[in-house]
Amino acid sequence: MHSEKPKHDFEPKIIAFVCTWCTYAGADLAGTSRMQYPANVRVLKFPCTGRIDPVFILKAFQQGADGVLVSGCHPGDCHYIAGNFHARRRFAAFRKLLEFVGVDLERLQFSWVSAAEGGKWVEVVTDLTEKVRNMGPMTEFKELALEEQWSGAINTEELKEAFNQI
């Protein structure tokens, strides 16, 4: 039962945006059934996947997430009639944009996990963690942030040159 877990050099940070009614309940079921999965995922609860603004996904990557999971009710099962359809359409368009921005789409996963699918939740989380772990840390946004940040140094060659030109 308590098998020795392999230690990894890199533990990715995964953020999951889930809806209350299906996937959050599915994750609860995984807990009630005492299933085991990697501790890398942090769950953010939304009423519906329709509430999830694509900006949140960008924000998550900016904040250092290495992978993002978006999961809600199966098509047709939405508690709010059609929220997941809007989400699906929105994210289909958003994926293109993310690709353009330079995010590897492998880091972003969409799935449908119902309240009865504790096992599927475990599978999805485990697979994504494994995949992202192999891909390594997501550095693009961090490098960008560093590039844009002023280091605070005032005696660099560029600044001296700019000063002299005034």
Add this chain to the structure above:
Amino acid sequence: MSRIGVFVCHCGENISRTVDVERVAAQVAKMPGVAFATDYKYMCSDPGQTLLKKTIQDQKLSHVVVAACSPRMHEKTFRKAVEAAGLNPYLCEMANIREHCSWVHEDKQEATAKAIEIVGMLVERVKKNRVLPTITVPVTKRSLVIGGGIAGIQAALDIADAGHHVVLVERDPSIGGHMAQLSETFPTLDCSQCIMTPKMVDVANHPNITLYSYSEIEQVDGYIGNFQVTIRRKARSVDEDKCTGCGVCMEKCPVKKIPNKFDCNLGMRPAIYVPFPQAVPNTPVIDRDNCIKFKTGKCGLCQKVCGPGAVDYEQEDRLVVEPVGAIVVATGFDLYTIDEKPKGSMIKGYGEFGHGKIPDVIDGMTFERLASASGPTGGKILRPSDGKEPKQIVFIQCIGSRAREKGISYCSKVCCMYTAKHTMLYHHKVHDGQAYVFFMDARTPGKAYDEFWRRSIEEEEAVYIRGMVSRLYQKGDKIVVMGSDIAVGVQVEIEADMVVLATAVQPRSGADTLAQKLGISYDKYNFYSEAHAKLRPVECATAGIYLAGACQGPKDIPDTVSQASAAAAKVMTLFAKDKLEREPIVARVKEAGCVGCFACKKVCAYGAVEEKEIRDRQGNLIKVVAYVNPGVCGGCGTCQATCPSKSVELDGYTDEQIVAMIEAL
């Protein structure tokens, strides 16, 4: 400045076994804004809640985070406790460190680190929580029931008996539905008419029930407690108030040979008719497609013979608007017909069974009419083609049902039982006859059901053949049934006089259109979806709308009646209060930013977004903005994610709150 209190629960050992709760509390206490953090064995217990309340008051806490089980489990408990301590309940959040942490991880260090992060996220979130007032809406204590079959009748009677007014709408000229067509009912073989017609009369006589027969739902507006329903009362051409139901018009009508739908087209009726003698209301309706007066302008005989002068050729459709607080949907089912492939049907058709071209191949409902004492043959089992008594009869089950390759994969649930009943009725009426049944599985769960099914084999001598029929064809005056007996592994060929098909139970035609008017969801077969398959089986996800009977899925009479009474009970629960309280998780428009593009209106599945005019003091129109009706809003937040100017916010899930959580990572 927030003074957040964090309470970490051990949940006995459920959390503390894998999460170092003391360390979580100690770490969280260092977070900015946290004024107090502690751990306790059982937070949800009485002493735990007392600790929570006392600390809120002693420490003058502004927000609370309870790190324990799933919010689906105890969010209500803790919000109530927080409210009792004088804080707004929505200033309390739960961090799920049991289902999402301690139960799914083994490594204590890992789990503790994760728990600290989870609590940290919720601490950041709760700082942005706002005081939310409970929303109350008034309740109109009248109910609408759609469908006058046994489900609708039962629901209407239950609600009306509780003292609330009911508007019952039926599409056909009479209530009664399919149950009024049945001969006898399983498993007791009591006569369907005998138990059904008294209930129909009760409906007609009940002071709390308004019956609109021959009417359809035109439009549904509003929301739970406050629906406005527009009903189209189709032109009956007979004044219901004046008509005495004497029936002289039907006797005198010169058009006599119109197949009667109620009798599955076996019997004939005149152009002015009641579908069956026990109809409620007992007011005839003129079938304008077949009436000579409407076709040629001549005749007018029924008007001449009508003593009270009830016949009115000028009558037109009328629209009535009824305010109601709750809606029970009980539209029932249709049987799949093999005649031809119905337009838009997902069933691929049964060409191998003759597409309904062989006159003595009938469906189960037609057999019911043949066996019914009030039916076209007076209860004698006679072939439709030549009126002879069939000596060999073959019943074939699962026509359409459980046939994935034909398009429908579900089980129609009632056919095994009614076929067993048919073999009995047949044996009771044709003593020297032999019944054969082709079946895939016999599904007889239900009180006294299996005993009933066994009786059909053991006492009534029906021969059950496990296997399907591949082909039917006419040979002389016989129908050759070719099938296989998979139990023995041989091909079977039976020369039958009559074949009865147990065709699939499908939702009523137009079920999807009605669902769209009501704003309720339906599955791929057009059966209406309940809010939760197990725990909320009679409620729709749309608040204030309830389901009863076969419109939700194939059902027999006992199940239908149970569900109808359950739906009535739900309506009564709703009507027990004068005001309705609802969770204030609703969208709110920030009018200053709204440009009135109404993208939110397009995506709102509830129709909650209205247009609101903003005027200055002189009354000049400044702009039109969106307004979300808090009574109608479902709280999904799709509008917020759609709004291009970020001018609509879902209370409880604002961008601020979400971003705070992401930033806490």
